[in-house]
Amino acid sequence: MLEIKNYSFIYPNGKKAVNNLSLEIKSGDLFAFIGHNGAGKTTTIKSIVGILDFTDGDIVVDGVSVKENTIKCKKEMAYVPDNPDLYNSLTGIQYLNFIGDIYRISVNDRKEKIEYYAHQFELYDDLKSSISSYSHGMKQKLALIAAFMHSPKLLVMDEPFVGLDPKATYIVKQMMKEFCENGGAIFFSTHILEVAQKLCNKIAIIKEGKLIVQGDMEEITKDNSLEDVFMELIEDV
Amino acid sequence: MYNIFKLTQVYFKNFIGSLIKNNKNPKFYIGILICVFLSLFITLTFTFNSISSTMIFVEYANKGVVNAEHMAMYVNCTMAILMLLFVTIMRSVMPSKSSDNDSLLSMPITKMEITIAKSLYNYVIDFVLFVSILLPSFIVYVVMVKNASWLIVVRGMILVLMLPLLSNGLATFIGILTQKIATKMKNYSIVQTIIIIILTGGYLVANFSIQGYLTNLVGTVDEIKNKIWLLKVLLEFILEGKIIGYSLIGLLIISVYVLGLIVTKKQLGKLDIKDAHKKSKIYYKLNSPFKSMVKKEIKQYFNTPTLVINTILGGVIYFGMCVGFCILGPNKIMSFMQTVPLEIEISIDAVLIMILTLIISLFNITGTSISLEGKTFWIIKTTPLSHLTICFSKVAANLVLTGITCLISYPFVLSFIDLQYFWGFLLIPFVSTIVSSTMGIIINLNFPKMEWDKEEVVVKTSLSALLSFFLPILFIALPYLIYIVEISKYCNLHVFMLVNLMYLIVLIMIMVLWINTKGKKMLDKVMNS
Numbered sequence: 214m215l216e217i218k219n220y221s222f223i224y225p226n227g228k229k230a231v232n233n234l235s236l237e238i239k240s241g242d243l244f245a246f247i248g249h250n251g252a253g254k255t256t257t258i259k260s261i262v263g264i265l266d267f268t269d270g271d272i273v274v275d276g277v278s279v280k281e282n283t284i285k286c287k288k289e290m291a292y293v294p295d296n297p298d299l300y301n302s303l304t305g306i307q308y309l310n311f312i313g314d315i316y317r318i319s320v321n322d323r324k325e326k327i328e329y330y331a332h333q334f335e336l337y338d339d340l341k342s343s344i345s346s347y348s349h350g351m352k353q354k355l356a357l358i359a360a361f362m363h364s365p366k367l368l369v370m371d372e373p374f375v376g377l378d379p380k381a382t383y384i385v386k387q388m389m390k391e392f393c394e395n396g397g398a399i400f401f402s403t404h405i406l407e408v409a410q411k412l413c414n415k416i417a418i419i420k421e422g423k424l425i426v427q428g429d430m431e432e433i434t435k436d437n438s439l440e441d442v443f444m445e446l447i448e449d450v
Numbered sequence: 451m452y453n454i455f456k457l458t459q460v461y462f463k464n465f466i467g468s469l470i471k472n473n474k475n476p477k478f479y480i481g482i483l484i485c486v487f488l489s490l491f492i493t494l495t496f497t498f499n500s501i502s503s504t505m506i507f508v509e510y511a512n513k514g515v516v517n518a519e520h521m522a523m524y525v526n527c528t529m530a531i532l533m534l535l536f537v538t539i540m541r542s543v544m545p546s547k548s549s550d551n552d553s554l555l556s557m558p559i560t561k562m563e564i565t566i567a568k569s570l571y572n573y574v575i576d577f578v579l580f581v582s583i584l585l586p587s588f589i590v591y592v593v594m595v596k597n598a599s600w601l602i603v604v605r606g607m608i609l610v611l612m613l614p615l616l617s618n619g620l621a622t623f624i625g626i627l628t629q630k631i632a633t634k635m636k637n638y639s640i641v642q643t644i645i646i647i648i649l650t651g652g653y654l655v656a657n658f659s660i661q662g663y664l665t666n667l668v669g670t671v672d673e674i675k676n677k678i679w680l681l682k683v684l685l686e687f688i689l690e691g692k693i694i695g696y697s698l699i700g701l702l703i704i705s706v707y708v709l710g711l712i713v714t715k716k717q718l719g720k721l722d723i724k725d726a727h728k729k730s731k732i733y734y735k736l737n738s739p740f741k742s743m744v745k746k747e748i749k750q751y752f753n754t755p756t757l758v759i760n761t762i763l764g765g766v767i768y769f770g771m772c773v774g775f776c777i778l779g780p781n782k783i784m785s786f787m788q789t790v791p792l793e794i795e796i797s798i799d800a801v802l803i804m805i806l807t808l809i810i811s812l813f814n815i816t817g818t819s820i821s822l823e824g825k826t827f828w829i830i831k832t833t834p835l836s837h838l839t840i841c842f843s844k845v846a847a848n849l850v851l852t853g854i855t856c857l858i859s860y861p862f863v864l865s866f867i868d869l870q871y872f873w874g875f876l877l878i879p880f881v882s883t884i885v886s887s888t889m890g891i892i893i894n895l896n897f898p899k900m901e902w903d904k905e906e907v908v909v910k911t912s913l914s915a916l917l918s919f920f921l922p923i924l925f926i927a928l929p930y931l932i933y934i935v936e937i938s939k940y941c942n943l944h945v946f947m948l949v950n951l952m953y954l955i956v957l958i959m960i961m962v963l964w965i966n967t968k969g970k971k972m973l974d975k976v977m978n979s
Contacts, residue, residue, distance in 0.1 A: 262832045266974045287834040298825035300746065302753030306732045313734075314742035315833045324734045340732055 214240050214367050214398040215261065220270035222256050222422075230256045231422040233270070238400050238415065240366075243393045245409035245416045245430075246402040247443060253422040254402040255295070258371050261400070262292040275366055288316070291360035295372035295402075297352045305340035305347070305355050309362065316363035323362065330358040333384050349376040357385060361392070368392060370401035374408065386412055410439040420447050453559045457567035462574075465911070485916050493582050500526065500587035504594045511595075517672060519595045520689060524675065526587045526606075527684045532657055533583060534613050537576055539649050540759060541621030542628065550903070555719055565715040569618060576614035584610050588688075605688045612700055615707040622710035624649070626717065643758045650759060650766055658774075740839055740846070743830075747847030751815055754822065756906045760915070764812030765855040768879075771809065775802070776862035783866060796938045799871045803878060803947070804930040806863075810879045811926050813852050816890030817918020819844040820976060821899045821908045827976070837970040841891050848887035849880075856880050874947035881954045886922035888961045893918045895965075895972040929953055 215238040222231040231253040238244045248254050259265040261272050263283045272279040274286040299308055306327070313323040331337040334354040344352065353376045360368060368389075374382050389399055389412065403409050409416065410430065416439075417427035425446050426433060434442050503525050510518035554564050588606035592598045632641040675682050683695035737745065751757060775783055784798055823830065830840055856879060863875050897914040899907070909915055929950045933941065 264828055264831045284834045284836060287832060292828070292832040294828055296825075299829070300750065300826055302750045303746065307749075310733070310735060310737075311742050311746055312833070314737045315739045315835060317739070320734045320736050327734070337732075 214238055214242070214275055215400055216271075216273040217257070217261070218271045218273065220257065220260065220267065220272060222253070222260060222265070222267050222269070229422055231419075234419070234422075234424050235270075236417055236424070236427060238367075238398050240396050240398050241393050242398050242400075242415050243389060243413045244398070244400045245413040246400060246419070247404075247406065247409060247416060247439075248402075248419040249447065251421075252419045254419065255371055257419075258292075258369055258400075258402060262290065262369050263287055289365060290367040290369055291363065291365040293353075293356050293360045293368070293370040293373050295375055296349075297356035299344045299347075299352055299355060301343065301345035304343050305336065308344060308355060309340070309359060312359045312362060318363055326362045326364075327358065330361055333388075334358065334381055350378055350381065353377055354381060357388075361388065366397055368397060368399045368401075370399065372403060373401055374403065374405060406439040406443060410434060418443060418446055453563045454567045454570070457554075457559070457564065458570045461567065461571040465571075482913070484921075485913060488916065488920050489582070493586060496529075496583045497586040497590060500590045501594070504590055508594055516670065517675075519591075519598075520675065520685065522591055522595070523602075523685055523689055524681060526584065526591065527681050527688070528660055529587065530580075530584055530609065530613060530684075531680070532660060533580060534617055535653050535656060537579065537614070537617040538620045538624065539646070539653055541572065541576070541617055542624035542649070551718060561715045561718045562711070564718060565711050569711060569714070572618055573614045576617055577610070580610045580613050581607075601691065602688055605691060609684065609688065612703050616703045619703070619706035619708075619710035622714055623706075626713060640752050642755045643752050646755050646759050647762060647766065650763060651770070654763075654767060654770055739835060740843055743835070743839060743843035744846045744850065747819065747844055748850060750822070751847065751851070754905050754909075756904075756909045757815065757818065757822070760909050761813055761815050764809055764814070765851065768806060768810040768813070769855055769859050771806065772859040772862040775866040778866070780866050796934055797943055799868050799874075800930075800933065800938065800943055800946070802867060803871070803874055804927075804934075806875070807879045807882045807930075808923060808927060810852060810855065811882045811886040811922055812919070813848075813855065813883065814886045814890045814918055814922060815848045815851065816844050816887045817894055818890075818908050818912060818915050819847075820891070820894040820973075821902070821912060821914055822905060824900055824902055824908075827900060837973045838966065840973065841895075841965050841969055844891055845884070845887045848890070849884060852883035852887075853880065856883075871943060871947070874943075874951075877951060878947060878954070881951060881958075882926045885926060885954050885957050885961075886918075888958060888965070889922040889925065890918040892961055892964060892969075893921060895969065895976065898976045900976065925957060926954075 215236075217234055217236040220231060220234045221229065223229050234253075234257060236244075246254050246257070256265060260267045261274070261279065263279060263286065267280075275289045277285050277289075279286045300311075303311065309323070309327050313327075318326075327340070328337065331340055334357070336351060336354050336358070339347070339351060344355070347355065353373075357373070360370075373385060377385060386408070389401075393399055413430050415428070416430050416433055418425045430439075433439075500522075504519070504522040507518050507520075507522040510521075551564075555561070584606065585603075588603045592600055592602050628642055628645045631645065675685055680699070683692075683699060686692040687696035780798070783802070820827075860876065864872065867875055894914045897912065897917065899912040899914065902908050929946075933946050933950075937946070
C-alpha cells in the first residue's frame with residue numbers, strides 16, 4: 214500500500230532531515246513511526262501526503278509514485294496533521310461538505326458517514342458552529358472525520374491523539390483497528406509508546422533522519438516494553 | 451518603562467524580521483526595490499500635487515488677491531483631515547485581540563504596559579505614513595511662498611505628531627463599537643465587514659463632499675478661512691503660531707488617545723466571543739470541487755475584514771462613480787472635464803472608460819489569497835486538487851465579486867455614455883479585472899508569505915499585497931497612456947477599445963500559460979519554503 218524507497222530530504226540550508234529511508238506498509242498494517250523530536254518523522258509524513266517536495270528516492274502509494282501522479286495518490290489517502298489548522302471562516306458541516314465535494318462523495322454517502330462519525334465523536338451538534346469557536350480537540354475530531362469520510366486506502370496521521378479527550382482517544386483507536394481489519398493501512402507517528410505497542414503490528418524507529426530499526430512489533434519488543442526497547446536503541450546508535 | 455521599551459523593540463524587530471526573512475532570494479531584492487520605488491512614487495505624487503496647488507495660489511497672490519497663498523495651506527490641512535479619516539478607518543478594522551495577548555498576560559508585565567507598547571508601535575507606523583505625505587507639502591509651502599518662515603514646518607510637524615494619536619484613539623472606539631454590534635449578530639465577521647463597507651462608503655462621501663466644497667468656495671480668503679472652525683484653528687496655528695485654539699484641539703486629541711488606552715487595557719484578557727452565536731443548519735449538498743473552492747474563497751474573503759477594507763474600495767468607488775455620473779449626466783461631466791487643463795483633446799467616453807477600468811481593477815483579492823491560506827494550506831495541498839483548480843478558483847472568486855459590481859453598475863453606465871461605446875464599457879472593465887486577478891495570483895506565487903499570526907501582516911505589509919495593488923494597474927493603464935499621449939488624434943475609439951481588448955486577452959493568455967506550466971512548480975515551492 215505504501216512503499217518508501219531510499220527517501221532522503223535535505224533542507225534548503227543543507228541539513229539532511231531524512232537519510233535514505235526505506236519502508237513498506239502493506240494493506241492491513243497499523244504502522245507506528247517513532248522517533249525523538251526533530252528526527253524527521255513529520256518531514257517524511259509531509260512528503261508522503263504531498264505537502265513537501267523531495268528529490269531523492271521515491272514514495273509509492275498503491276502502486277503509483279507520488280512524484281509521478283500526486284493527484285491519483287492523494288485520492289487514495291487521507292492525512293491528519295498534528296495541529297489541525299482548519300478554515301475558521303467555515304462551520305464544521307461546511308468544512309466537511311467542502312472535503313466531500315473535493316473527493317466527490319455522493320450526498321447520501323457523506324450524510325451517512327458524517328452522521329456516524331460525528332455521533333461517535335459527540336460532535337454532531339457542534340457541526341453547526343463556526344470552526345473558530347472549536348477547541349483543539351474538536352478540530353482534531355473534525356480533521357479525523359474528514360479523513361475517514363472518503364474511505365481512503367491509506368491513512369497517514371501525525372500525532373493523532375494530541376488534544377483528544379480519553380473517550381475520543383479510545384474511539385480513534387477502535388476506528389484505526391477497524392480500518393485496518395477492513396483492508397486499509399495506517400502509517401502514523403506518535404510519542405505515546407504504550408499506545409503504539411498495544412495498537413500496532415509494525416514499527417519503525419528513526420534517529421536523526423536515519424532508520425534504526427523496523428519490523429514486526431512483537432519481534433522487536435519481545436517481552437520488553439517498547440519504551441525500554443526505544444531507550445536502549447537510541448542510546449546504542 | 452523598561453518593559454514598554456523592550457516590548458516595543460520586540461514588535462519592531464518582529465516587523466523588520468518578517469520583511470528580511472527571505473533575504474537570500476534575489477526576488478526579494480527586486481520586490482523591495484519595486485516597493486521603494488512605489489513608495490517614492492506616492493510621496494512624489496503628493497509632493498508634485500502640493501507644488502502645483504501652491505503654485506496656483508501663489509500666482510493668485512501675485513495678481514493681488516489678499517492672502518491667496520494661505521489657501522495652499524488650507525488644502526494641506528484638508529488633506530491632513532482626509533488622511534486622518536482614512537487611517538482611522540483602516541486602524542479600526544484591525545483585530546483587538548492579538549495572538550500574543552495570552553503569553554504577554556502570563557508574564558510579569560502590567561496590562562497598561564502591554565497596551566502602551568502596542569499603541570506606540572501603531573503610532574510610529576501611522577506617523578511615518580503621515581510624515582511621508584504631509585511633511586513635503588509643508589516644505590513646499592515654505593520654499594514657494596515669499597517670506598514664509600521655517601517655523602511653519604516645525605508647527606506642521608507638531609500637527610503631524612498629533613494626528614496618529616487621534617487616529618489610534620478614534621479607531622479604538624470605532625473598533626470596540628463595531629465589535630459590540632457584530633457580536634450580537636449571527637455572523638460576526640460578515641457583520642463587521644458590512645460595517646466596514648458602510649464606513650468606507652462614508653469616507654468616500656466625506657472625501658467627495660470636501661473636494662466639492664473646496665472647488666465651489668466663493669468669497670475672500672479670510673471669509674473662506676472662517677467658514678470651518680477646525681480648519682481655521684489649524685491654519686492659524688501653522689501659519690501664525692496661535693496656540694489657544696490648537697491647544698484645545700490638542701487637549702481633546704490627547705484625551706481621546708488616553709481614553710482609548712484605558713478602554714483597550716480593560717479589553718485585555720477578556721474572552722473572545724467571536725462567532726460564538728454563529729449557527730447554521732446541517733445540510734448535505736454536492737458541488738464540483740471547483741465550485742466548492744470558489745465558495746470557500748468568497749466566504750473567507752467576507753470573513754477577513756482587513757482584506758475587505760483593503761480591496762473593496764475599488765468596487766465601492768466604481769459603483770459610486772457610476773451612480774454619481776448617472777446623477778450628474780453627460781453634460782455636467784463634460785463641463786467638469788473642460789475645467790481640467792489638458793492640451794490633448796480626447797473624447798469623454800475614452801476618459802470615462804479609462805477611469806472606470808482602472809478603478810475596478812483595484813478590486814483585486816487574489817494578490818494575497820495564497821498567503822492567506824497560511825497554516826491551512828495543508829488542506830489544499832493534501833487533497834486531490836490540481837494546481838489549476840487551486841489558482842483559478844481564487845481568480846474565479848475575484849471575478850464573481852467584480853462581475854456582480856459591474857452588473858449592478860451597468861444600468862447606471864448606460865445613462866451617461868454614448869451608447870455606441872457600450873460594448874467597450876461592458877467588456878473592458880471586466881476583462882481588466884481578469885488581468886488584475888490573474889496577475890495577483892502570479893505575484894502571490896512569487897512572493898508568498900505563509901507564516902503569520904494576524905491577517906493584517908499579509909494584507910498590509912507583504913510584498914505581494916503591495917505589488918499586486920500597483921503592478922496590474924501599470925499593465926492595464928499602459929494602452930490608455932499611449933492612447934492619450936500619442937494616438938488619440940488619429941485613432942477611432944472603437945478601434946482603440948478593440949486593440950485594448952485584444953491586448954488584455956493576450957496578457958491573460960500569457961499569464962494562464964505561465965500558471966499552467968510554471969504555476970505547479972511555484973505552488974509546490976510555496977509549501978517547501
